[in-house]
Amino acid sequence: MACHFVPAALTPAQVWEEVSGIATLLSRVDPLFAHWWAMPRSAADRYVPLDQRDEFIARVQADDARLAEEYPGQPSLGSNGVLVTNAGNDGDWSKRGGIGLSYRPESGMLRLHIDRVETVFASPGSLLQSTLVAMLKHLPISFAQTDVQQRVEDALLLYSVDRSPFRHRDFLGWMGYVAAPLTMEDVPAATRLERTGDGTLIVAAEVLDLADAFAIKRVNQVEMSLVDLELLRVTDPSLD
Incomplete structure (x- = not known):
């Protein structure tokens, strides 16, 4: 699912606030959406819980700095955002639907990816509709x-x-x-x-x-x- 909105230049702290607001609404949709972590970008990274505000913001800042170093000529007006998942380790990630929620304020895009939605959730259509309604309430x-x-x-x-x-x-x-x-x-x-x-x-x-x-x-x-x-x-x- 991809949701388009007006691009915005946000700080890493504002990214945390927006993702926290989205996560709160999604937690009411299904128990599997109750907890979220920033996904690691490499084997050396760890899953960072969304509810650990300072550490989460530091991860977003580090990701922004890493991208700026990799693409020095790419203009940026704000944070590139973050990719979060509903599992705090590799083993649980697949069991809990292989879910990824990508929030990219600078490009005005929110994407939700779910693997095997028909096997993980009893009513996939109802789940996705409720998820979209939740996103519409926040963005x-x-x-x-x-x-x-x-x-x-x-x-x-x-x-x-x-x-x-x-x-x-x-x-x-x-x-x-x-x-x-x-x-x-x-x-x-x-x-x-x-x-x-x-x-x-x-x-x-x-x-x-x-x-x-x-x-x-x-x-x-x-x-x-x-x-x-x-x-x-x-x-x-x-x-x-």
């Missing part, structure tokens, strides 16, 4: 999308690459958010719409199975309606 999100990766027969497929109807536009995928008030008349193929703030949370399909032609068709139809409403931006003008 000024302008657009959100949910990609799905799945092995179908002998091929590893990605919805945005292998099943989306457009190669030159943003995709919505399984579910997402657009900053516009919509009704079922606007997006008749959608499974569910939920007005949230000034925009709309869209559940395109209850389950997005990349081997299910009906589910794929439904999600494609939702995206086609959003294009008609000019709500999926062009990402590659050369193909428009």
